[in-house]
Amino acid sequence: MKIEDEIKQDTFRNPIQKAVVNMLFTGSWFNSLHQAELKPFKISPQQYNILRILRGSYPNPVNVKTLMDRMLDKMSNASRLVEKLVQRNLVKRTICSKDRRAVDVVITGEGLRFLEKIENNRKLMHRLNMALTDEEALTLSNLLDKLREI
Numbered sequence: 001m002k003i004e005d006e007i008k009q010d011t012f013r014n015p016i017q018k019a020v021v022n023m024l025f026t027g028s029w030f031n032s033l034h035q036a037e038l039k040p041f042k043i044s045p046q047q048y049n050i051l052r053i054l055r056g057s058y059p060n061p062v063n064v065k066t067l068m069d070r071m072l073d074k075m076s077n078a079s080r081l082v083e084k085l086v087q088r089n090l091v092k093r094t095i096c097s098k099d100r101r102a103v104d105v106v107i108t109g110e111g112l113r114f115l116e117k118i119e120n121n122r123k124l125m126h127r128l129n130m131a132l133t134d135e136e137a138l139t140l141s142n143l144l145d146k147l148r149e150i
Helices: 003-007 015-041 045-057 064-070 078-087 109-120 123-131 134-147
Strands: 091-095 103-107
Touching (some): 015 109, 015 123
Antiparallel strands (some): 091 103
16 A cells, blocks of 8 residues: 555655655554564564574674674663563573673573574565565665665
8 A cells, every 4th residue: 555545645745755754654564563473472573683683693692782783673671681581591691701791692492493483473574575576675675775874
């Protein structure tokens, strides 16, 4: 559905304003779908992001500062999120052997299995695969990268 129909607005000042409104609306729409998919697993998008970061570096641990740097939501409290994941035995936290002030975090086997379970049930990614070709997805990604260069 066109953005004009979604927000009941026929005109925009210019194409840039329309694109900005469309990005904000679509981002919010996508986040809502993402949260809805994660809700049955009782995990937040930020916790899911941490698990994915840790899986990407597995079996090597990642310190909390690196997690904060790599998270999609820069406003998240990584230490608090890690604590919740520790309580669920999805990650393990240890004192860094090289710097006793730092904390290393590694995903557990249970955390890896949990991520697999989530990703086997993701309908959103399937819907995106049906909506965009690989070429369109790359073009979209490149345009979004270009916008962040301003």
